[in-house]
Amino acid sequence: MENVTDILRFDKGSLGRYALSRLVHMNYQARVGIMAAGCYGLPQFRLRVFFWGALPSEELPEFPLPNHDVVVRYWPPPEFERNVVAYDEGQPPELEDAVLLTDAISDLPPVTNCESSDEMPYSKPPETEFQKYIRSRNYEMIGPDTRKQEAVLYDHRPHQLFEDDYIRVCQIPRRKGANFRDLPGIVVGDDNVAWRDPDTKPVLLPSGRPMVPEYVFTFEHGKSERPFGRLWWDETMATVVTYPNCHSQVVLHPEQDRVFTVRECARLQGFPDDYRLCGTVKKxxxxxxxxxxxxxxxxxxxxxxxxxxKLIGKEPLMTLPPKFAYSNRL
Known part of the structure; x- marks a missing residue:
């Protein structure tokens, strides 16, 4: 079973504790682990809770230890830290380098905010080990004859921003750390709270609405730097979510004036490029x-x-084979 870490935060973790108690009550062996997706070769942190359950007659699976370093973005509740699947502090692991945004998407062709094509050709060869794996996985699994087919990139299109938001996004500098605070007429205090400069006349959009919307000042009491934030090439995403909302998330492409495309998000989740999605862009x-x-x-x-x-011991954790992340043959 998998769920978000909020089940360990709400009401002192009562939801997670209840799930575990029900497994035990039904005579299952049970084990709880908190795993970060970035620890297994992705450019996002994405902390999730997993429950193993097994009948007394079966072997209870172990949790696989990380094979990649990771950029830590947040942490679980302190009372559940011992459930994080990780190496002990005194046990130095041999981990591969953390996967960054550039490792995952630098080879993808540029697209605009208005891109509507569901299919397009690649514009350059893969540049990193991650890209080679995510693009060639189907060849290795199906066979070498598939290389004769022309490679097609699916779902590389973004949620189209409305005109007001698109104009705002175009004003966000293409540099690391850029966000709504780079728009005109904003003051940031020593307490990291942003507000409108009372001495500056607000810039208006063609629609008549302000360039800097009011909600950026009320979101997290004006202390958040996430609204209209650009994620940079040497960074990682906190978590790929179900909707790229630039009003409250860092989801702008580093150098293109748009949110991340469906395919870019799919890559950050580890979906191979030959995995085609269905439905509307939102779906x-x-x-x-x-x-x-x-x-x-x-x-x-x-x-x-x-x-x-029955190839395991009685320990709660196990080590994955070398180069596991980019292997299709185990």
């Missing part, structure tokens, strides 16, 4: 954002397979 984002990150599912599947073959 495709939701399919991607609601999914368990593919490398995490793969690692858990490996652990389940080892348990089913």
């Amino acid at each position: 495709r984002y939701r399919q991607v954002g609601n999914a368990v990150a593919i490398p995490v599912a793969k690692a858990l599947g490996y652990a389940l397979g080892m348990a089913s073959q």
Whole structure:
């Protein structure tokens, strides 16, 4: 079973504790682990809670230890820190480097806010190990003859911004850390609270609305730097969500005036490029954002397979094979 870490935060973790108690009450062996998707080769942190359950006659699967370094973006409730799937502090692991945004999407062709094509050709070859894997996975699994087919990129289109938001996004500088605070007429105090400069006349859009909308000052009491934020090439996303809302999330492309496309979000979740999504653009984002990150599912599947073959010990954690993240043959 998988869920968000909020089940461990709400009401002192009563939801998570109840789920675990029900498994035990039904005579299942049970184990709880908190896993970060970035620890398995993705440029997003994405902390999630997983429950293993097994009958007394079966082997209870272990949780797979990380194989990549990760940029920590947030942490679970302190009382559940011992459930984080990680190496002990005195146990130095040999981890691969953290995967960054540039590792995942730098090879994708540029598109505009108005892009509506569901299919397009690639514009350049893969540049990183991640890109080679995400693009060639189907060839390795199906066979070399598929290389004769012309490679097609699916779902590389963004949620189209309305005119007001598009004008605002075009004013956000193309640099690391840029966000709504770079728009004209904003003052930031020593307490990191942003407000309108009372000595500056507000800039209006063609619609008559202000360039800087009021909600950026009320969101998190004006202390948030996320509205209209650009994610930079050497950074990672906190979590891929079901809708790229630039009003409250850092979802702007580093160098293009738009939110991340469906395909870019799919890559941040580990979906191979040959995995085609269905429905409206909004529904495709939701399919991607609601999914368990593919490398995490793969690692858990490996652990389940080892348990089913009774090839594990009695420890709660296991080590994955070398180069597991980019292997299709286990």
